[in-house]
Amino acid sequence: MKLIIAIVQNKDASKLQAAFVKNNIPETKLSTTGGFLRAGNTTYMIGIKDERVKEVLDIIKNISRTREQYMTPPVNLDGGISDASYPVKVQVGGATVMVLPMDNFYQF
Amino acid sequence: MKLIIAIVQNKDASKLQAAFVKNNIPETKLSTTGGFLRAGNTTYMIGIKDERVKEVLDIIKNISRTREQYMTPPVNLDGGISDASYPVKVQVGGATVMVLPMDNFYQF
Amino acid sequence: MKLIIAIVQNKDASKLQAAFVKNNIPETKLSTTGGFLRAGNTTYMIGIKDERVKEVLDIIKNISRTREQYMTPPVNLDGGISDASYPVKVQVGGATVMVLPMDNFYQF
Numbered sequence: 001m002k003l004i005i006a007i008v009q010n011k012d013a014s015k016l017q018a019a020f021v022k023n024n025i026p027e028t029k030l031s032t033t034g035g036f037l038r039a040g041n042t043t044y045m046i047g048i049k050d051e052r053v054k055e056v057l058d059i060i061k062n063i064s065r066t067r068e069q070y071m072t073p074p075v076n077l078d079g080g081i082s083d084a085s086y087p088v089k090v091q092v093g094g095a096t097v098m099v100l101p102m103d104n105f106y107q108f
Numbered sequence: 109m110k111l112i113i114a115i116v117q118n119k120d121a122s123k124l125q126a127a128f129v130k131n132n133i134p135e136t137k138l139s140t141t142g143g144f145l146r147a148g149n150t151t152y153m154i155g156i157k158d159e160r161v162k163e164v165l166d167i168i169k170n171i172s173r174t175r176e177q178y179m180t181p182p183v184n185l186d187g188g189i190s191d192a193s194y195p196v197k198v199q200v201g202g203a204t205v206m207v208l209p210m211d212n213f214y215q216f
Numbered sequence: 217m218k219l220i221i222a223i224v225q226n227k228d229a230s231k232l233q234a235a236f237v238k239n240n241i242p243e244t245k246l247s248t249t250g251g252f253l254r255a256g257n258t259t260y261m262i263g264i265k266d267e268r269v270k271e272v273l274d275i276i277k278n279i280s281r282t283r284e285q286y287m288t289p290p291v292n293l294d295g296g297i298s299d300a301s302y303p304v305k306v307q308v309g310g311a312t313v314m315v316l317p318m319d320n321f322y323q324f
């Protein structure tokens with residue numbers, strides 16, 4: 001067994017959690033704040049068999065990795081012509097994942 | 109030293125915490141939500157000497173394990189005769205416990 | 217890589233967090249309650265290279281260790297002469313730190 005600790009952006013958390021449920025990956029969500037990533041992250045603890053670690057990592061990577069998105073900034077309200085009304089590339093997502101050895105796992 | 113991470117139902121948390129205090133088991137309670145068990149769980153982190161791991165596991169098992177309880181459902185208010193007014197068996201409790209190796213433990 | 221879990225008093229948390237930021241130590245703050253120390257603690261999770269563990273421990277120790285402070289108790293409001301208006305020594309701070317082995321560390 002391994003303990004996987006995954007810290008992801010809040011914006012990716014609900015999609016990630018749905019994927020955990022769909023793939024029958026038992027997770028516990030910790031209340032966390034700031035730090036590793038920009039403000040607003042969620043931490044998952046997952047106790048999992050060694051042979052399923054790669055599957056969990058792939059899910060986290062697919063959903064939560066750092067990627068670029070085009071975002072249209074708010075229109076300049078003073079009526080001036082501004083470059084800011086064109087979509088700009090922003091970086092979103094990102095995940096920090098730690099895999100820890102586990103001595104024993106029990107379900108009582 | 110080992111790190112014991114125990115995820116239990118909220119309904120068992122106060123009795124479990126009282127047992128930790130009584131047995132001088134130093135624990136930290138994490139704010140958690142959903143996942144391993146039905147909604148409403150509590151996660152404890154316990155840093156403990158190897159020779160006390162069994163003692164801690166026994167306490168968690170005794171207090172938090174899955175068991176059956178008889179529960180009387182709410183009476184049917186429309187006055188009809190209903191099976192639902194008899195006690196029914198429900199499953200409560202349950203604990204997921206992970207024991208992790210620890211390299212070092214400090215108290216400053 | 218190691219996972220350092222540090223539980224400190226709330227009163228030391230903001231100074232400690234500033235030191236983590238200044239020294240480029242990536243940390244995640246967990247919402248925690250009671251247990252290891254008197255009520256009101258904060259738990260940090262830090263994933264860090266083996267060669268920086270001592271640096272992190274030194275920072276935690278310097279800022280959060282148990283120490284004595286002189287505190288002037290509130291003046292006795294009934295106007296009587298009381299020893300309590302002199303500063304008294306109180307113990308503050310304290311940190312519990314666990315260092316766990318890590319198999320793998322990923323940033324996606």
Ligand code: NI
Binds near residue numbers: 001050102
């Ligand atoms: Ni294993």
Ligand code: NI
Binds near residue numbers: 109
């Ligand atoms: Ni040990």
Ligand code: NI
Binds near residue numbers: 217318
């Ligand atoms: Ni290492």
